[in-house]
Amino acid sequence: MEQNKIPILSLKNIVTFVNRRTPSETMILKHLNLDVFDGDFITVLGSNGAGKSTLFNTIAGTLPPNSGQILHAGTDITGDSVEKRSRFLGRVFQDPKLGTAPRMTVAENLLLATKRGQHRTLALRQLKQNLPAFRQATASMNNGLSERINTATENLSGGQRQALSFLMATIRRPDVLLLDEHTAALDPNTSAQLMDQTNEKVLDQKLTCLMITHHLDDALKYGNRLIVLDDGQVKFDARGKEKDELTKEKLLSFFGNIA
Structure with missing residues (x-):
């Protein structure tokens, strides 16, 4: 049972602000809790402003939480730098120009x-x-x-x-792979090809992966687990058989405007 296993990644009561100490200061993640287990392939849905990118930035260390705790395999990494986290964390961004050295x-x-x-x-x-x-x-x-x-x-x-x-x-x-809408900037055929290759490699290498997507079809097709972020919290978390039985209609009825 997963509840008896130590999560590979655990976020506990995470609060993250953006534009801190300015007139536009906003709390994005609002006491968010999430346990990620070894081998999970989690698709992440949510409307604009729900906190998806902030969640990934908080995990990666580019936006440290204002309160709460982040654990990697039971070890507190809340104060660790981006560079230190890169030892166990991989990330692919939406923009193909990011993450590579052009020359x-x-x-x-x-x-x-x-x-x-x-x-x-x-x-x-x-x-x-x-x-x-x-x-x-x-x-x-x-x-x-x-x-x-x-x-x-x-x-x-x-x-x-x-x-x-x-x-x-x-x-x-990596112990944890973050895919930040990594196919969104590509044409449909190229996007589908990369998504198929992604799924194959995640499964073959038994990677633990979180993937943000706006495509309900991809969220339903790929992975063993699906979460919905809303207003800075995980409001829905389906896995296994429950995830397999999800449909677009069920998702939309649960969380109206996530598409």
Whole structure:
């Protein structure tokens, strides 16, 4: 039973403000509680302003909570920096331009990602030794990325660049993967292809993943768990059989305007 397991990630009574100490100060997360267990693939829904991006920024450390506690495998990380959290956390953003170095090649970006969270030294790069593994990883995305392994990232298509961001986030298996609407900026065909590859890799590598999406079809199709954020709190949490039996109509009737 999950209640007898230690969550891989736990948010306890989290309060997060934005624009602190200004006239536009706003409480976004309002005593939010969430336990994420090893192997969970959670799709995250909510209307604009519900707190989805703030939730991810709070988990990643870019927006520390004003009160509450964040635990990683039972250890308090509430005060840990973004850099320290990067040792166990991977993230892919909505914008394909984020998360990659534009003037570095695909291979150089992947090499950089293998060093995520590690102490940097002046040791040789060892790029050539890693090329076979990088070619295999990029070939798994089935979008021509492996043929552009020596291409500067700024010259890739949006879909290829986002696929690279995904590979960079997962090349050193993270304990927790955050997908922040990572297919939203792509055309429908490219979005669907990347979503299929994402699902395959999450399942194959048994990754623990939270994925923000505005697409009800994707939220229902993927993952073992679905949560709805509203007014800074988790208002609905379906998993297992309950999640499998959800329909668009049930979701919309529960939380009217989330689409």
